[in-house]
Amino acid sequence: METLELTQEEQFQARIDADVRIEPKDWMPDAYRKTLIRQISQHAHSELVGMLPEGNWITRAPSLKRKSILLSKVQDEAGHGLYLYSAAETLGASRDQMLADLHSGKAKYSSIFNYPTLSWADMGTVGWLVDGAAILNQVPLCRTSYGPYARAMVRVCKEESFHQRQGFEIMQTLCEGAPEQKAMAQEALNRWWWPTLMMFGPKDADSPNTAQSMNWRIKRFTNDELRQKFVDMMVPQAEFLGLTVPDPNLKWNDTKNGYDFGDVDWEEFWNVVKGNGMCNKDRLGARVKAHEEGAWVREAALAHAAKRKQRAEQAEAAQ
Numbered sequence: 001m002e003t004l005e006l007t008q009e010e011q012f013q014a015r016i017d018a019d020v021r022i023e024p025k026d027w028m029p030d031a032y033r034k035t036l037i038r039q040i041s042q043h044a045h046s047e048l049v050g051m052l053p054e055g056n057w058i059t060r061a062p063s064l065k066r067k068s069i070l071l072s073k074v075q076d077e078a079g080h081g082l083y084l085y086s087a088a089e090t091l092g093a094s095r096d097q098m099l100a101d102l103h104s105g106k107a108k109y110s111s112i113f114n115y116p117t118l119s120w121a122d123m124g125t126v127g128w129l130v131d132g133a134a135i136l137n138q139v140p141l142c143r144t145s146y147g148p149y150a151r152a153m154v155r156v157c158k159e160e161s162f163h164q165r166q167g168f169e170i171m172q173t174l175c176e177g178a179p180e181q182k183a184m185a186q187e188a189l190n191r192w193w194w195p196t197l198m199m200f201g202p203k204d205a206d207s208p209n210t211a212q213s214m215n216w217r218i219k220r221f222t223n224d225e226l227r228q229k230f231v232d233m234m235v236p237q238a239e240f241l242g243l244t245v246p247d248p249n250l251k252w253n254d255t256k257n258g259y260d261f262g263d264v265d266w267e268e269f270w271n272v273v274k275g276n277g278m279c280n281k282d283r284l285g286a287r288v289k290a291h292e293e294g295a296w297v298r299e300a301a302l303a304h305a306a307k308r309k310q311r312a313e314q315a316e317a318a319q
């Protein structure tokens, strides 16, 4: 009788197709490991760099309440970075190497964080739109095929939904305030709308990684699918706030039960991704400086850990 022997790769794909989570010690194709390290480390870097545009406003928040909320949001982002670096480490990536790649400009992070935060309304817009985009992208990642990444995303998404609510609430307060406040909210929306649409990545037709990542169930939706969901979700929210989305081509389409919208300026997108956006150099400079200034903390933590280990060994030897 003929036996049907599946190759290791076929067995792996069969597990993926059956929605069985892949765990660190399971066999996986090198390319699966590589693409996960790429995506998770870029995601981690985005969280770290993402602290900078908002950190810029902590000392200038308009009240103690706003300051403490913003401070805690920025701290959450540091936490998200840590979960994600840990998830990438389970795949054999070294944290020192990932950080070295970020600091040298070799590694990518989200294009959105290379735009400046010019007014307080930007804190509202970043929370509302940028975190809104992040949630749409990250909720499906709670079902991504690699276990440690999926589990990290569950907690990240809980915190992100609080972040988005606080951003929307800032926008609502501004939009219900003086005409100058509403104008500030509109001006911020005008600047952030298109860069936020870029967060979802290039069009599916120009995305080299989407097809394989969908096949491995790393990605659960394509870039264009998520961008469409985002527009359909955000337009009614902008209308509720009394704001105008800066897209003359935006129009409801009954047939597809969604909005038609204008094309993103892809030249701008690739320019930012290649390191030539408005704030790329500032952001990397600030990250490198923070890393260098934090060297003493890392050294102290390592010395403390070594001391604890030594004490534990001495106690064990004395028993």
Ligand code: BYC
Pocket: 038, 039, 042, 043, 044, 046, 047, 050, 051, 077, 108, 109, 110, 111, 112, 130, 131, 133, 134, 137, 198, 199, 200, 201, 202, 206, 207, 208, 209, 210, 213, 223, 273
């Ligand atoms: N910016 O084939 P594609 C947050 C790159 S954190 C820069 O579609 P993929 C937040 C892409 O890496 C937000 N680069 O790639 C934090 C690829 O280059 P490589 C971050 C981009 O991976 C703090 C090339 O373009 N979220 O929201 O299938 C405060 C071709 O793209 C971008 C995540 O990282 C971009 N926007 O899909 C507030 C989520 N888009 O690597 C908020 C996890 C694409 O081949 N990541 N590129 O050299 C993902 O879901 C996917 O990696 C992406 C891209 C949808 C981003």
